[in-house]
Amino acid sequence: MLDKIQQQKKAAGEYAASLVENGMVVGLGTGSTVRYFVDRLGERVANEGLDIVGVTTSNRTAHQARCLGISLADVDAVDYIDLTVDGADAVDPQLNGIKGGGAALLYEKVVAKNSKRNIWIVDGSKQHAELGHFPLPVEVVSYGEQQLCRLFKKHNLNPILRLDEDGRPLTTDNGNNIIDLHLETIPFPEELATWLSNQVGVVEHGLFLNVCDEVIVGGDEIQVLKREAAKN
Numbered sequence: 001m002l003d004k005i006q007q008q009k010k011a012a013g014e015y016a017a018s019l020v021e022n023g024m025v026v027g028l029g030t031g032s033t034v035r036y037f038v039d040r041l042g043e044r045v046a047n048e049g050l051d052i053v054g055v056t057t058s059n060r061t062a063h064q065a066r067c068l069g070i071s072l073a074d075v076d077a078v079d080y081i082d083l084t085v086d087g088a089d090a091v092d093p094q095l096n097g098i099k100g101g102g103a104a105l106l107y108e109k110v111v112a113k114n115s116k117r118n119i120w121i122v123d124g125s126k127q128h129a130e131l132g133h134f135p136l137p138v139e140v141v142s143y144g145e146q147q148l149c150r151l152f153k154k155h156n157l158n159p160i161l162r163l164d165e166d167g168r169p170l171t172t173d174n175g176n177n178i179i180d181l182h183l184e185t186i187p188f189p190e191e192l193a194t195w196l197s198n199q200v201g202v203v204e205h206g207l208f209l210n211v212c213d214e215v216i217v218g219g220d221e222i223q224v225l226k227r228e229a230a231k232n
Ligand SMILES: O=C(CO)[C@H](O)[C@H](O)COP(=O)(O)O
Pocket: 029, 030, 031, 032, 033, 034, 086, 087, 088, 089, 098, 099, 100, 101, 102, 103, 104, 105, 108
């Protein structure tokens, strides 16, 4: 029996899978919500002969998709991605968000930037009036990461190097590490994003601004939030 949050994740994932059409190149995000989406896509491939090519954002999702018989292509082997479905850790009313709780933010951003349409699938707990509630992941090269931590501390960004279950610095699929910034709020996300991108040793940050076109919130009734409507 799934708890309420899992039910919402499943509902959002399965709804998003119903939007995928024959012939599409589909970006496959990462995380527990995307897992439901990919499961349902796999069912559609097996039962309906749905003909799609997936572009994955992590080794975990690639493994799941392969096991389900979903054809995959490298991001560089396709002209563009028709639709990417991904999860999010926090979403604000303008459909900006924080991603990277699952440490896949770099490939997620590369795939999102090469997609015509980006949909995020979330449970209700991910919606916030302002970003910052969820720690902001920053992917960094390991060489000099303590120097970056000191710099972030100096700027009151409350950095904590993310550890794996063995207590060692967590390594991403790209061999980098993650520093989480524990911020109460992010009043100026654009400025923070630019500042982070300018720091040597930062590979990517988890602020996804003006990326998402639609958010699907799972529940007894599915809510679909659209960027155009959010802007008005
Ligand atoms: O950004 C991500 C991974 O890097 C995930 O999409 C995000 O963490 C949401 O995960 P979940 O669906 O498990 O709540």
